[in-house]
Amino acid sequence: MGEKLLEIKDYSVTFTSDKVDFYAVNHVNLTVEKGEALGLVGETGAGKTTTALSIMGLLSKYGTKTDGEIWFDGKQLTGMKEKDYRKIRGKHISMIFQDPMTSLNPVFPVGNQIADVIKIHNPKMNQNDVNSKVDEIMKMVGISAERKFDYPHQFSGGMKQRIVIAIAIACNPELLIADEPTTALDVTIQAQVIKMMRQLQQELNSSVILITHDLGIVANFCDKVAIMYGGEIVESGTLEDIFDKSLPHHPYTIGLFNSLPNIAEKTERLKPILGLTPHPSELPQGCKFHPRCPECLDKCKSGDIPSLYTDGTHCIQCHLYHKEDA
Amino acid sequence: MAEEKLLLEVKELKKYFDTPRGKLHAVDGVSFKLNRGKTIGVVGESGCGKSTLGRTILRLIDSTEGQVLFDGKDITHVSGEELLKLRSEMQIIFQDPFSSLDPKMTVSQIIEEPLKIHKVYKDKKEREARVVELMEIVGLDERYINTYPHELDGGRRQRIGIARSIALDPKFIVCDEPVSALDVSIQAQILNLMMDLKDQHGYTYMFITHDLSVVKHISDEILVLYLGTMVEKTSSDRLFKNPIHPYTKALLSAIPIPDIAYKGREAQVMKGEVTSPIEPPEGCRFAARCPLATDKCRSESPAFVEVEEDHFVACHYWDKQ
Numbered sequence: 001m002g003e004k005l006l007e008i009k010d011y012s013v014t015f016t017s018d019k020v021d022f023y024a025v026n027h028v029n030l031t032v033e034k035g036e037a038l039g040l041v042g043e044t045g046a047g048k049t050t051t052a053l054s055i056m057g058l059l060s061k062y063g064t065k066t067d068g069e070i071w072f073d074g075k076q077l078t079g080m081k082e083k084d085y086r087k088i089r090g091k092h093i094s095m096i097f098q099d100p101m102t103s104l105n106p107v108f109p110v111g112n113q114i115a116d117v118i119k120i121h122n123p124k125m126n127q128n129d130v131n132s133k134v135d136e137i138m139k140m141v142g143i144s145a146e147r148k149f150d151y152p153h154q155f156s157g158g159m160k161q162r163i164v165i166a167i168a169i170a171c172n173p174e175l176l177i178a179d180e181p182t183t184a185l186d187v188t189i190q191a192q193v194i195k196m197m198r199q200l201q202q203e204l205n206s207s208v209i210l211i212t213h214d215l216g217i218v219a220n221f222c223d224k225v226a227i228m229y230g231g232e233i234v235e236s237g238t239l240e241d242i243f244d245k246s247l248p249h250h251p252y253t254i255g256l257f258n259s260l261p262n263i264a265e266k267t268e269r270l271k272p273i274l275g276l277t278p279h280p281s282e283l284p285q286g287c288k289f290h291p292r293c294p295e296c297l298d299k300c301k302s303g304d305i306p307s308l309y310t311d312g313t314h315c316i317q318c319h320l321y322h323k324e325d326a
Numbered sequence: 327m328a329e330e331k332l333l334l335e336v337k338e339l340k341k342y343f344d345t346p347r348g349k350l351h352a353v354d355g356v357s358f359k360l361n362r363g364k365t366i367g368v369v370g371e372s373g374c375g376k377s378t379l380g381r382t383i384l385r386l387i388d389s390t391e392g393q394v395l396f397d398g399k400d401i402t403h404v405s406g407e408e409l410l411k412l413r414s415e416m417q418i419i420f421q422d423p424f425s426s427l428d429p430k431m432t433v434s435q436i437i438e439e440p441l442k443i444h445k446v447y448k449d450k451k452e453r454e455a456r457v458v459e460l461m462e463i464v465g466l467d468e469r470y471i472n473t474y475p476h477e478l479d480g481g482r483r484q485r486i487g488i489a490r491s492i493a494l495d496p497k498f499i500v501c502d503e504p505v506s507a508l509d510v511s512i513q514a515q516i517l518n519l520m521m522d523l524k525d526q527h528g529y530t531y532m533f534i535t536h537d538l539s540v541v542k543h544i545s546d547e548i549l550v551l552y553l554g555t556m557v558e559k560t561s562s563d564r565l566f567k568n569p570i571h572p573y574t575k576a577l578l579s580a581i582p583i584p585d586i587a588y589k590g591r592e593a594q595v596m597k598g599e600v601t602s603p604i605e606p607p608e609g610c611r612f613a614a615r616c617p618l619a620t621d622k623c624r625s626e627s628p629a630f631v632e633v634e635e636d637h638f639v640a641c642h643y644w645d646k647q
Binding site for chain 2: 157186187189190192194215217256272277
């Protein structure tokens with residue numbers, strides 16, 4: 001077991017809008033160790049991005065209720081003063097946002113945007129050192145330093161995403177949160193970005209939380225996986241725990257895998273999960289997945305579903321496997 | 327008999343756009359044939375001209391050069407009444423179910439519109455019955471008939487788009503990335519729906535996508551495009567078993583496979599970025615990123631040759647790999 005870098009304990013987020021409560025994240029427990037890559041998998045509305053923004057301390061204060069604790073490197077992040085948070089954000093924890101087209105400022109050259117992060121966290125550094133650091137980081141992400149005077153619109157999608165990554169790694173963060181970093185990109189560019197992220201992770205020994213809905217990228221990049229549904233983590237474990245088809249799995253995980261067309265063998269017909277993801281304002285009672293679950297039992301329809309079948313690292317939140325244990 | 331099977335033939339189709347910096351070669355000499363009831367998958371990265379190709383075939387935009395034969399008839403320059411009639415035979419499903427539906431129309435109005443325009447039913451009741459029937463076909467509950475698109479989620483909205491495009495029972499449907507905006511579990515539902523429709527009604531699809539695993543699942547034949555030119559065309563199975571063009575190979579190796587047996591598999595990472603399609607230089611368009619490129623590639627465009635039965639490749643060095 002490595003050293004714990006990030007620990008999320010029983011964490012929940014509720015948004016209130018027009019007197020309606022949206023249960024975005026519900027009782028999530030997560031740990032990330034040093035140098036580890038965690039894949040956070042789920043569909044739209046599963047609460048992946050809300051979890052990420054909570055770690056970054058970027059949730060809006062208004063209409064948001066949080067519960068539980070987030071610990072980072074021995075410090076509690078939940079309830080931290082904004083002034084202190086700013087020293088951590090960007091330097092120790094940083095985030096790559098989903099859409100490179102909108103996360104850069106269109107009116108500043110990209111070099112300035114990278115330099116900003118460095119200057120904020122190293123106020124005493126002189127301009128020459130900042131400049132050479134910018135050059136070094138741009139080289140690291142594979143863009144020639146001559147282009148630092150160019151504006152975002154002069155770059156292609158893949159290059160823009162690399163600039164966003166450059167900003168995120170400018171201060172060698174211990175934890176990098178990548179929120180669907182390649183969703184907006186073509187497969188060949190995606191391969192370049194994933195390869196680069198892996199190199200950086202090894203060079204800087206950072207931990208990474210990779211948020212994605214693409215199980216292919218997870219299999220390729222991550223050490224640990226957590227699968228989210230309806231704001232809960234329904235299954236978590238090491239990469240082998242989740243991807244080994246001979247082990248028991250949460251019905252949602254099985255459904256996710258069956259929904260993917262397989263490249264290796266020709267499947268005549270996909271076996272999708274029936275129904276739709278529940279809206280966070282109308283989460284069902286009991287197991288959040290039970291209305292769509294092919295193996296739903298009576299006891300799934302109400303009450304808490306405890307995390308069961310904990311086999312070392314593998315954890316499934318489902319009644320099905322409790323039966324076998326008892 | 328063979329003639330009757332053929333539904334669509336595209337001959338040397340070209341579409342250039344004028345830009346301030348010169349002509350943008352969006353589609354540059356694409357030819358293929360498509361039989362009734364078959365699906366051709368068109369694959370390529372963003373900006374390779376896939377969507378332009380689909381739209382040019384449908385006459386949503388006019389071609390610069392080349393011919394499109396549909397059902398034995400040259401439709402490249404038809405207009406007026408004839409074009410209107412053609413529209414009832416070829417349809418499109420758009421990528422983005424959020425922007426391709428009119429926000430001010432209800433579900434029934436959207437699905438009804440093509441029926442109205444083409445005056446299929448004289449009687450309003452019959453038309454309404456058809457709308458309900460269409461909603462049932464695409465798996466939309468009848469209670470949504472008076473809702474607006476914004477009240478529905480992506481999967482249901484895409485079902486409306488599908489209902490609208492099959493309303494006139496067309497022969498040919500261009501599917502322009504119909505599932506790429508959807509979540510995986512919904513994506514599988516829509517793909518199954520489209521395959522069922524094809525089996526039941528004998529539709530012919532042109533399936534445009536950048537997602538290779540989806541295209542393999544749904545297509546009989548696959549056409550790989552790179553910057554408006556065809557680089558490889560063959561049956562779906564053969565393309566995945568025996569890709570020949572270096573671009574196809576790189577594309578296939580870049581697909582992340584959800585299986586830990588493939589962990590750490592090195593994708594053939596291509597260097598560089600796509601060259602500009604504006605006034606492209608002579609020679610192979612892929613030469614700038616190709617690991618095998620020589621001076622010949624940079625000066626001479628490779629021909630699209632049949633290297634084995636029904637397997638076409640545009641590469642000077644297809645036999646030297």
